[in-house]
Every structure is written in C-alpha cells, then in structure tokens.
Amino acid sequence: MKREGDALLEMTNHAVNGRPVPSDFRMQWRNDFFKAKPGTFVPFTVTVDQLTRPSPGALIYIRVVPKRGAETGRSGPDAFAYETIFNVEPDLLTDQSLRVRRGFAVLPGRYIVYVAVRERPADLLARASGDRRAAILVQELDVPDFWVEGLCTSTVMLADRVEQLADPAPVERLEEDPYVVGTSRIHPAGGTLFRRAAELIVVFLVYNPSVTADKHFDVQVDYHLYRRLRPGEDPGGTPAGPRPPARPGERYVTRTNPQRFTPAMMGPHFDPATGQPVLAGQGILLSGFEAGDYRLGITVTDLLSRKTVSRDVAFTVIG
Numbered sequence: 001m002k003r004e005g006d007a008l009l010e011m012t013n014h015a016v017n018g019r020p021v022p023s024d025f026r027m028q029w030r031n032d033f034f035k036a037k038p039g040t041f042v043p044f045t046v047t048v049d050q051l052t053r054p055s056p057g058a059l060i061y062i063r064v065v066p067k068r069g070a071e072t073g074r075s076g077p078d079a080f081a082y083e084t085i086f087n088v089e090p091d092l093l094t095d096q097s098l099r100v101r102r103g104f105a106v107l108p109g110r111y112i113v114y115v116a117v118r119e120r121p122a123d124l125l126a127r128a129s130g131d132r133r134a135a136i137l138v139q140e141l142d143v144p145d146f147w148v149e150g151l152c153t154s155t156v157m158l159a160d161r162v163e164q165l166a167d168p169a170p171v172e173r174l175e176e177d178p179y180v181v182g183t184s185r186i187h188p189a190g191g192t193l194f195r196r197a198a199e200l201i202v203v204f205l206v207y208n209p210s211v212t213a214d215k216h217f218d219v220q221v222d223y224h225l226y227r228r229l230r231p232g233e234d235p236g237g238t239p240a241g242p243r244p245p246a247r248p249g250e251r252y253v254t255r256t257n258p259q260r261f262t263p264a265m266m267g268p269h270f271d272p273a274t275g276q277p278v279l280a281g282q283g284i285l286l287s288g289f290e291a292g293d294y295r296l297g298i299t300v301t302d303l304l305s306r307k308t309v310s311r312d313v314a315f316t317v318i319g
Contacts, residue, residue, distance in 0.1 A: 005085055007134075008061035008116045015114055015136050016065075024133035025049055027115065030188075031139075032155035034181075035146035035207050035277065036105045042143065043103040043178030045188060046115050048135075057120040058088040060100060067110040067140065081106045084175070087120070099190075103178025108145035114138055146207055151307045153300060154205040154277070158189040158315065162203060162281065181205065181279055192315045200284040202296060202313055205277035206261070210304040217272055218303040219261040221280050225253040228293040244297055244310075253294070256282055291319040 015021045031044035046060075064082040082104040118134035146152055162184050169180040179186040186203050194200055202223075209217045226246050229235055235251050246252045261278045263270070270276055280300070296313040 004059050004118065004120065005061070008059060008085065008118055011116045011118070011134060011136055012061060012063055012114045015116075015138055021136045022118075022134040023136070025117075025135050027117065027135055027137040029113070029115070029137055029139045031141065032157055032188075033144055033146075034154050034205060035275070037275070038147075039105050039107040040143050040146060041103055041105045041174070041178070042141065043101065044113075046100045046102075046117075046137065047190075048098040048100070048117055058098075059085065059118050059120050060088060061085045061114075061116040062102065062104075063114040063116075064104060064106060064141075065112050065114070067112055081111060101178060101188075103175050106143055108143050108147075111141045111143060112138065113141055148208070150208055151300060151302045151305070151309050152207050153309055153311060154207070156202055156204040156298060156311045156313050157186060158192060158313065159201040159203050159281075160187045160189050161201065162186055181277065184279060193318055194286055194315060196286050196289060196291070196317060196319045198286055200286055200296075200315060201281065202284075202298070203279070203281035204298075204311070206280055206300055207272075207277050209261075209272050209278065209302050210307075211271070211273040212304070215271055215273065216263060216304075217261070219278060220301045220303055221259040221261075222299045222301070223256045223258075223282050223284075224297045224299075225255065225284070226250040226295045226297065227253050227290065228295070230292070244299065247295075250295065253289075256284060286317050289317045291317050 011021050026049045028047040028049075029044065031042050034041040034043065062082070062084050063080055065080055084102070088098065088100065115137040116134070117136070119132040165180070165183045165185055168182055169177050174180065177185070179188060206219055206221075209219045211217045224243055227250065229249050229251055235246070243252065243255060259280060259282070261280070266278070272278060293314070293316050296315070298311040298313070300309045300311070302308070
C-alpha cells in the first residue's frame with residue numbers, strides 16, 4: 001500500500017512542478033464554504049467519470065497548498081494546509097460516475113487543491129503497475145473569511161434532500177461526512193438541471209445576526225424567482241408590490257412566503273451569539289414552471305440592525 005501511496009505523491013509532485021501527469025478519466029470539482037472554528041470549512045464533491053470497469057478499488061490523495069507557498073516553490077508536508085489519502089471500495093465503482101465527498105478546514109486565503117486518483121491493483125504485493133488508469137485534478141480556491149462583524153452567509157446549496165439525524169455527527173467524522181450541520185445532513189444536488197416534476201431545494205447558513213443582551217434576534221429571508229427571457233420575448237409589465245427589480249433580460253415570476261427566524265421559532269437553546277448558524281432554506285415545486293433558465297434571488301435581512309445580504313442561485317428547468 002505504501003508503494004501505491006508513493007505513486008500518488010509522485011503524480012501530485014509532477015503536477016506541482018508542471019510536468020505531464022495521467023489523465024485517463026475526467027474529474028469535476030464542486031465545493032461550498034462554511035464557518036468553522038477556526039477558519040473556514042470547505043466541504044467538496046469530486047466526481048470521477050468513467051471509472052467503471054471491474055476494479056478492486058481506487059486510491060485518492062488530496063493535497064491543499066497555500067497559493068503563495070506554491071508560487072514561491074515551498075514544498076514538503078509543513079507547507080501543506082491539508083492532505084489525506086484514502087481508499088474507495090469496489091462496491092462504489094459502478095456504471096455511474098464515482099462521486100466522493102469530503103471536507104477540510106483552512107484559514108481564509110487563496111489555495112491550490114490537488115486531487116490524484118489511481119486504480120488499485122488486485123494484488124497489492126505485485127510490482128508491475130499494469131494498465132491501471134489514473135488522473136489528477138488541480139483546483140484553485142479563494143476561501144472567504146466568515147469571522148467578521150455583521151451578517152453573512154455560507155454558500156447557497158442546491159440539494160436533493162435534507163435528512164434529519166437523531167444526533168449531531170461527531171466532530172472527528174466531519175471530514176468524511178462534511179454536509180452535516182447540527183442534526184441535519186444536506187444531500188447536495190448533482191447539478192443545476194431540474195425536471196418539472198422535481199422540487200428545487202435550496203439550503204444555506206446565516207451567520208452573525210445581531211443579538212441583544214436578552215438574547216433576542218430577528219432574521220427574515222425573502223425568495224424571489226426570475227426567468228431569463230427568450231430571444232425576442234416581451235418582458236411584460238412590472239408586477240405590483242415591493243420586490244427586487246428584474247435584471248435586464250429577465251422576467252419576474254413569483255416569490256415564496258418570507259421565512260422568519262426568532263427565538264420563539266428556533267427554541268430556547270438556540271443562541272447565534274455562541275456561533276450557532278441559522279439553517280435557512282426553501283423547497284419550491286417546479287411543476288408549474290416553464291422550461292427555461294431561472295435565477296432565485298435571496299435577500300437575508302437582520303431586522304435588528306437593518307443590514308441585508310443578497311445571494312443568487314441559477315438553475316434550469318427542463319421539461
């Protein structure tokens with residue numbers, strides 16, 4: 001096994017130094033950002049296409065390097081912000097794309113992530129490498145700082161579902177189960193395309209609302225939907241009522257009922273002053289939507305400080 005790990009390290013070092021590396025299959029990266037203690041937690045999904053033939057498994061190595069360190073040529077484990085190596089078991093290697101979810105915590109800043117994947121040999125004691133396939137992905141990250149004063153949010157996530165757990169996940173398991181927040185496990189959607197029979201589920205975390213001395217807080221979240229106009233389509237009139245205006249090339253569609261987060265709604269044990277995030281989200285049935293490209297505009301308002309934060313989510317409805 002050490003020899004297999006060394007092969008992945010060598011692949012990664014080649015990528016760091018700009019030397020040719022294997023690219024036997026395509027890999028895709030997607031990540032989110034959460035507030036963590038300390039720094040920022042980065043849950044991510046790596047999708048490996050076409051790792052489908054019978055195999056005893058695969059080995060994956062992940063290295064996170066501060067971009068400044070990479071540019072100045074620093075190397076060695078002390079220069080890495082994070083690294084790990086782990087097995088993917090055979091029962092996960094199916095005719096579908098391989099999807100691996102993990103997470104790591106780093107300080108805010110700019111980083112380069114290296115993900116190296118290599119098929120595992122049937123005989124770990126064999127010396128010959130055979131025709132085992134391998135590939136490496138290089139991804140740059142600009143990690144935000146949530147440890148600031150004032151209202152802010154995590155990444156807004158599109159999800160297939162949100163699972164309720166009996167108990168929070170142990171902290172030591174979060175690297176392997178990165179989308180658990182308290183007693184909720186978020187199952188991120190595989191993309192931004194949704195059929196009309198589906199439900200659009202958006203989930204995100206709200207940080208740093210104002211809290212009074214008697215532990216009162218009051219946060220409102222509004223959701224407005226817009227559709228991108230087709231070529232030559234008339235944008236129509238502006239619907240009545242207060243709402244963020246449509247952008248050029250858009251038509252206002254609808255809104256959902258605002259969400260309100262207060263101590264009465266969250267319960268007596270919830271205290272955002274201790275760092276607990278507000279888990280906000282919305283489920284929207286798409287059966288009444290035309291096929292097309294949409295934008296969900298989200299406005300988070302701290303009703304005590306009157307500060308607002310706006311977020312956008314783009315998605316496509318197919319019929």
